[in-house]
Amino acid sequence: MLYNPPAFKETDLAALQTQIAASGLTTLISVGADGPIVSNLPIVFDPAPGQYGTIAGHIARANPQWRESDLSKPALALFMGTDAYVSPGWYETKREHGKVVPTWNYSMIVARGRLEVFEDFETLRMQVETLTRRFEAGFEHPWEVTDAPEDF
Numbered sequence: 001m002l003y004n005p006p007a008f009k010e011t012d013l014a015a016l017q018t019q020i021a022a023s024g025l026t027t028l029i030s031v032g033a034d035g036p037i038v039s040n041l042p043i044v045f046d047p048a049p050g051q052y053g054t055i056a057g058h059i060a061r062a063n064p065q066w067r068e069s070d071l072s073k074p075a076l077a078l079f080m081g082t083d084a085y086v087s088p089g090w091y092e093t094k095r096e097h098g099k100v101v102p103t104w105n106y107s108m109i110v111a112r113g114r115l116e117v118f119e120d121f122e123t124l125r126m127q128v129e130t131l132t133r134r135f136e137a138g139f140e141h142p143w144e145v146t147d148a149p150e151d152f
Contacts, residue, residue, distance in 0.1 A: 002110045016109055017053055020079055021045040024135065026057065027078040030069035030115055037065045042131050043077070055111060058131055066117050075115045081107025 010016060026043050029036055039059060047053040055077055059066045069075065083106035091100045118124065129145050136142035 002108065010109075013052065017045065017047045019081065019107075019109055020053070020055065020111065021047070023079045026055065026111075027080075028057065028059075028065070028075060029078065030065060030075040031073045032065075032068040032070060034068075037068055039063055039065045042135065044130055044134055052111070052113075055113075056127060056130070058127055069115055069117075071115055071117065074112050077111040077113075079109040079111070081109075083107070 023045075024042060025040055028039050028041055031037070041057040041059055043055050043057040045053055045055055083104060086103045086105055088094050088100040088102050094100045125145065132143065132145050136144070
């Protein structure tokens with residue numbers, strides 16, 4: 001898991017859920033027979049199911065991660081926020097005693113849980129439609145799943 005100094009750890013579940021819900025993309029890390037498998041995928045977040053909510057995404061059929069992941073082992077979803085380099089020159093203590101080092105400030109959420117893979121047509125279509133509505137919502141003429149040929 002990610003090293004997270006206690007002073008910087010966010011424990012407010014609602015704040016974490018809000019950040020995940022605002023994310024459009026996660027980095028999914030699962031484990032397969034040959035080790036870690038990594039993909040970026042679009043997601044939607046539903047805070048209602050389970051203790052922490054459910055992250056739902058879509059992996060292209062051509063991407064082997066959905067077939068090669070060991071579903072008996074937990075996977076990680078990484079959500080990166082903003083980040084910035086912090087120079088030692090910004091600290092008053094640099095001039096006082098010089099005992100400062102550079103660092104990096106960043107925001108990241110690591111969600112851990114079991115993957116569930118589904119292939120049935122209705123569930124898959126519903127998931128793709130949900131993702132499409134989410135990401136097309138800001139367009140004047142949003143694309144819809146029904147705009148593609150049915151067999152596509």
